[in-house]
Amino acid sequence: MKAKHLVWARRISQTFFLLLFLFLLIESRLPQDIFVDYSLVFSAEQDLALDQPIKFFFELSPLVGLSSLVSGYRIINGILWGAGVLILTVLLGRVFCGFVCPFGTIHHLVSWVKPSLKGDLMVKANQKTRSQRIKYFVLIALFVGAVMGLNMVGLLDPISFLFRSLALSVLPGVGVGLRALFDVMASSDIKVFNYLSYGAEVMASPVFGYSDQAYQGAWFIGVLFLIILFLNRIRPRFWCRTLCPLGALLGLCARVSILRLEKDHDKCTNCQLCVKSCQGAASPIPGEKWENAECLACFNCFHACPENALSFRFSWPPGLNPRPDMGRRAVLGGLVAGVSFPFLGRLDGQLSKVSDPRLIRPPGSLPEDDFLTLCQRCGLCMKACPTNVINPAFTEAGMAGFWTPRLIMTMGYCEYTCTLCGGVCPTGAIENISVKEKIRRPIKIGSAYVDRGRCLPWSGNAPCIVCEEHCPTSPKAIYLKEERVIAPDGKTMAVQLPFVDLRKCTGCGICENKCPVMGLAAIRIIAAGESRSLRNQILL
Amino acid sequence: MNREVECMDTSHSITRRESIKKLFRLSGSFALTGVITGFARMPLPAWANSQNKAFMVEGIGQKEGYSVKELTRKVFESAGGMKRFVSKGDVVVIKPNISWARPVQMAATTNPEVLEGVVELCQEAGAKKVRIADNTIHDARRCFSLSGARMVAENTGAELIFPRSSLMREMKIHGHRLDVWPVFVPLIEADKLINLPVAKHHALSTLTLGMKNWRGGVGGRRSALHQDIHQSIVDLAQFFKPTVTLIDATRIMTRNGPSGGSLSDVAEKNTLILSDDPVAADARASQLFGKNPENLGFIRLGKKWGLGTDDFLSLDRKQVSV
Numbered sequence: 001m002k003a004k005h006l007v008w009a010r011r012i013s014q015t016f017f018l019l020l021f022l023f024l025l026i027e028s029r030l031p032q033d034i035f036v037d038y039s040l041v042f043s044a045e046q047d048l049a050l051d052q053p054i055k056f057f058f059e060l061s062p063l064v065g066l067s068s069l070v071s072g073y074r075i076i077n078g079i080l081w082g083a084g085v086l087i088l089t090v091l092l093g094r095v096f097c098g099f100v101c102p103f104g105t106i107h108h109l110v111s112w113v114k115p116s117l118k119g120d121l122m123v124k125a126n127q128k129t130r131s132q133r134i135k136y137f138v139l140i141a142l143f144v145g146a147v148m149g150l151n152m153v154g155l156l157d158p159i160s161f162l163f164r165s166l167a168l169s170v171l172p173g174v175g176v177g178l179r180a181l182f183d184v185m186a187s188s189d190i191k192v193f194n195y196l197s198y199g200a201e202v203m204a205s206p207v208f209g210y211s212d213q214a215y216q217g218a219w220f221i222g223v224l225f226l227i228i229l230f231l232n233r234i235r236p237r238f239w240c241r242t243l244c245p246l247g248a249l250l251g252l253c254a255r256v257s258i259l260r261l262e263k264d265h266d267k268c269t270n271c272q273l274c275v276k277s278c279q280g281a282a283s284p285i286p287g288e289k290w291e292n293a294e295c296l297a298c299f300n301c302f303h304a305c306p307e308n309a310l311s312f313r314f315s316w317p318p319g320l321n322p323r324p325d326m327g328r329r330a331v332l333g334g335l336v337a338g339v340s341f342p343f344l345g346r347l348d349g350q351l352s353k354v355s356d357p358r359l360i361r362p363p364g365s366l367p368e369d370d371f372l373t374l375c376q377r378c379g380l381c382m383k384a385c386p387t388n389v390i391n392p393a394f395t396e397a398g399m400a401g402f403w404t405p406r407l408i409m410t411m412g413y414c415e416y417t418c419t420l421c422g423g424v425c426p427t428g429a430i431e432n433i434s435v436k437e438k439i440r441r442p443i444k445i446g447s448a449y450v451d452r453g454r455c456l457p458w459s460g461n462a463p464c465i466v467c468e469e470h471c472p473t474s475p476k477a478i479y480l481k482e483e484r485v486i487a488p489d490g491k492t493m494a495v496q497l498p499f500v501d502l503r504k505c506t507g508c509g510i511c512e513n514k515c516p517v518m519g520l521a522a523i524r525i526i527a528a529g530e531s532r533s534l535r536n537q538i539l540l
Numbered sequence: 541m542n543r544e545v546e547c548m549d550t551s552h553s554i555t556r557r558e559s560i561k562k563l564f565r566l567s568g569s570f571a572l573t574g575v576i577t578g579f580a581r582m583p584l585p586a587w588a589n590s591q592n593k594a595f596m597v598e599g600i601g602q603k604e605g606y607s608v609k610e611l612t613r614k615v616f617e618s619a620g621g622m623k624r625f626v627s628k629g630d631v632v633v634i635k636p637n638i639s640w641a642r643p644v645q646m647a648a649t650t651n652p653e654v655l656e657g658v659v660e661l662c663q664e665a666g667a668k669k670v671r672i673a674d675n676t677i678h679d680a681r682r683c684f685s686l687s688g689a690r691m692v693a694e695n696t697g698a699e700l701i702f703p704r705s706s707l708m709r710e711m712k713i714h715g716h717r718l719d720v721w722p723v724f725v726p727l728i729e730a731d732k733l734i735n736l737p738v739a740k741h742h743a744l745s746t747l748t749l750g751m752k753n754w755r756g757g758v759g760g761r762r763s764a765l766h767q768d769i770h771q772s773i774v775d776l777a778q779f780f781k782p783t784v785t786l787i788d789a790t791r792i793m794t795r796n797g798p799s800g801g802s803l804s805d806v807a808e809k810n811t812l813i814l815s816d817d818p819v820a821a822d823a824r825a826s827q828l829f830g831k832n833p834e835n836l837g838f839i840r841l842g843k844k845w846g847l848g849t850d851d852f853l854s855l856d857r858k859q860v861s862v
Contacts, residue, residue: 030681032702038644038652038688046643048685179705186706201706210681210702386679415678416801417641417686462767465744469766470677472640474801480743496743514677516763 003303006312010098010298014105020056021102025166026207027052028383028424047435049423050384057102057159058426062086063246064160064376067153068427071146072373076427089250093257097240097247098279098297103158104240108279108298110229111236123272125235128281128291130327132241137330137337139248144338146373150345150400154376158239158246161228164379164403168215168392169222175208215382216391216408237279240296251293251324258318261290261301267309274301274310284310293324345372345400355536357526358396360407360446360507363414363438364422364431367532368401374429377403381421381430387412389509390421405430407445409509409525414445416472416508446507447529447538448478448500454522457495460485467498467511467523477504478511478523502529502539594817594848595619595856596824601790601810606862608790612657614860615786615814621665625783626732628666633701633730634658635782637737637753638674638689640799641682647791647806648799650738652688654788654812658736659696673701673726674756675708701726708759715775716845717768722759727780735782735818739789739809739825741797745769746836747829748798749822750785751777751847770837777818777838778847785821787813789828819848820855 027050036046058064059078062085068076085096097104117125142153154160182204185197215221231238240247263286274284282294284301286309302310346352350359351368362381365371382390382405389412392403405421407414419438422430433443448467452458457465471478480496487493500523507525515521529538599615601608616622626632636650644652655672662670672693676683680702684690693700701707708722727733737753744766745752754776755762765772789811796805809828815821819842823833833839833850843850 030679032681032684032700033690034681035685035690035694036688038691048682182706187709197706201704205704210704212705386682415641415682417643418679418682456767463744463769464763464766466763466766468743469798472799472801474796474805476796514763516761516766518761 003299003305003311006299007303013099014108017100018102018105021162022166024052024054024056025163025171025383028054028167028380029209030384030386030420031206032210047419047423050420054380054384054424055426056081057163058376058378058380060085060100061157061159061246063153063157063249064426066249067143067146067151067376068374070143071149071151072370072427072429074374074428085250086253089253090256092259093254093292093295093297094247094250094280095297096250097244098299101158101240101246103162103244104237104296106162106229107232107237107239110232111279115236116233117236119276122236122276126275126278126281128283128294128325132281132294133325133327133330134242135244135248135251136324136326137334138243139245139252140331140334141337141341142245144335145341148339148342149369149373150342151373151375152341152377152400152402153245154378155403156243156245157376157378158244160376160378163383164377164392165221165225167379167383169218169225171208172213172215172218173222175204176212176214178204178208179212211388213388214411215388216411217394218392221392221403235281237296240279241281241294247296254292254295255321255324256318257292257321258314258316259297259312260292260315260321261295262311262313262315263287263290264309264311267307269307271306273304273306277301277304286310289322291325292321342400345398348398350398350400355527355533356396356398357528358406359393359401360409360509360525360527361530361532362390362405362407362421362430363419363443363445364433365405365445365532366429366431367534371404371429371532372400374427375401375404376427376429377405378426379403380424380426381405384420384424385412386418386420387415387513389413389513407509407525409512410519410521413510413513414508415510416506441531442473442506444506444529444531446509446525446527447502448505448507448509448511448523448525450498450500451522451524454517454520455498456516456522457483457485457497458522460487460493460495463493463495464516465496465498466514466516468496470510470514472508472510473504473506475504477501477506498523505529593856594815594820595858596813596815596817596820596852597858597860598824599812599814600859600861602861606810608651608653609657609660611790611810611812611860611862612654612786613661614862615812616658616661618858618860619784619814622661623665625734626662626665626667629668630662630666630731631669631671631729632662632667632732632734633671633673633727634662634698634734634736635727635753635757636672636674636687636689637740637748637756638683638687639677639756641678641686642799642801643686644688645791645803645806646800647738647740647793648801649683649687649689650736651788651790652692654786654790655689655736656692656696658734658786659692659698662734663696663698667732670696670698671701671726671730672698673703673724675703675724675759676756703759705759713775713779715772715779717771718765718775723779724757724759727757732783733780735780735785737785737787738792739787739828740793740800741795741805741829743797745773745838746831747822747826749825750787750818751822751838751842754780770841773838774841774845774847777842778845782818784814784816785818787821787825789813789825792828794829815852815855817848817852817855819843819850820852823850824852
């Protein structure tokens, strides 16, 4: 195959997979046109589920499957896709990075659209540096940490990183802006603007969310994303070369790849065009040792060389390629860091002593120990949640649980007949339970308690039964007692006082969400009583 | 307001003289209203100015396995057909109660077969567009899907209107308790508005019937409305003024309302109540729960502020069954 064809094949493949990623990202929410057949409702259990294969890219990332295997001892669904990628890498090198990875494609784009570095500066930026060893450090630290029981791979796995950044910060950010515009247009006195805004909103909301999505700490996710993108302007594909643990893993696998770069010293005029276009800083120029583990298989060098001094060839029989330049310090440092993380993560006592009352996990979540071996912090559950209640934890889950899912009842609430989060979780950190199971078991995620000082009827300020009205269990976990209380003006007032029956309460949080006492509601949820924990209980 | 003055007979076609007379009488009653209440801005209730006497049709499903849709049709037929309410080219908005994401048999939401029946009748009467709109409490996508409203829309081609912030506009409610409140605009922009509630239990207002269904027609801090629930129900009912109310009491929720969640909370009543008097419709439906309408605050207030009568026996009543 000619170099030109290879490069175009790469571009087409990159475009395809990036678009597929974006499509599945957008589809990771409940659509408006979903429906159940009500005439069948008596005979069949019908749960609402998403029909697109939205977990595909997580299955494709070998890091997700591998870390779940070594950390949570779980073979995730679709692990064969990841295995396939590994096999492909063993044969062909890091073609995943060059042809498939959507994050890599974005870096590629940012690096190459009007490149900031010209001529010699670009050649210099594309020289291999020792900083490229950092990714091996990252890989080893994350992997050893996962083996030791704390799976933080998802923090830096490129698929999780990209999904989280787009789903939790980019899409909601753009959506908030668009919706503000539509609201202005809709409130205009000019009728045309009204219709335009309705139309535009119908087009935009399936992509950016049907309501204003918001996520705690999303600004930080967004800033990190922007920084990582910006670094491409200093060194092309900075992330892929320097930080990406998946790139490091695939680089290690490429040791025996049979697709090799063959250099012809005699033809080379040392024009440096190959280096200038090299995405991986893999020393493609004849005279230097080609870094197989760094090569992203973009075929730019092959394409750029005017003298045909470079070509990619299959070489048989397979032999070992040059050893990846990991550096002893990166390996040792990674080992030390990997061993330390799980212990450091326990120092805040979240697991052994008392866990944060605000750490309310999605329904079906595994016990905290097991949860931390599987959760990828990818944000899929947060994106899919129809009420926007699932948010990335900041400090509530301790260092070990940074960015893991946590329910914030002022943002949303857990809908009683919804189990979407478990259905979308790529690793099963949140079990895929049915609605029937959720209600029958029942799965409790916490407990409600009334703050009598703030409560309107308890404090004699007004009659109110909103928490009881919304309580979804039958019989209701919130019950009322008629009582006479003294109002602020000294008169007695007949009210119904809310009480919580802890045995029935599932901690869904709709009471806190709908309570008219805004900000800090008069009825709130704490994690205690969650059915996934034996220890974090209230009642005998 | 003085009912006798503003009522007139429209069962036959209107001649020019009559229409002039009608105009005079209307303007007269406007002026009279203004004099009596001192509120010239207060408009006439929609159901009061075009009908002679308020009517009520009760439909009862007696046979085992009867068709709810057929019952719906019969009820409207007996009231003079949907053409009486919907004219050719009208944009009709139907406001069912689909606040909760519950399966249909839990009686937390309007029976989708009733909804489908009404949508079809509107279409047959020549409506240009039929829309189904509700500002739900649970997530709207799940509510519309589980309650069957989405499927009705698929089957009939009716439009489902999802609540969203750009469709909420602050409006003068002109209520006794509510002044300015965000309103779900599609309900206001309709030519004809059909109220299609389900009859349910409620801890504070005792029952959730027709007038309380308008809570799903507004946005904003709805949970604060409970602090004066009866007056806010009546304020909203007066603001929205449906063309007609059809209370779905095929299945009613007798306890654990308004969300329910268990089949043991549900009773089969196989009844539909159609009326152009929202207070009377609620009063009749409350009897299905064994309540005395006079004991319900929102019915008392509705009567007091002239939205209708709780004495539904005085209405032009009919009964049909399948």
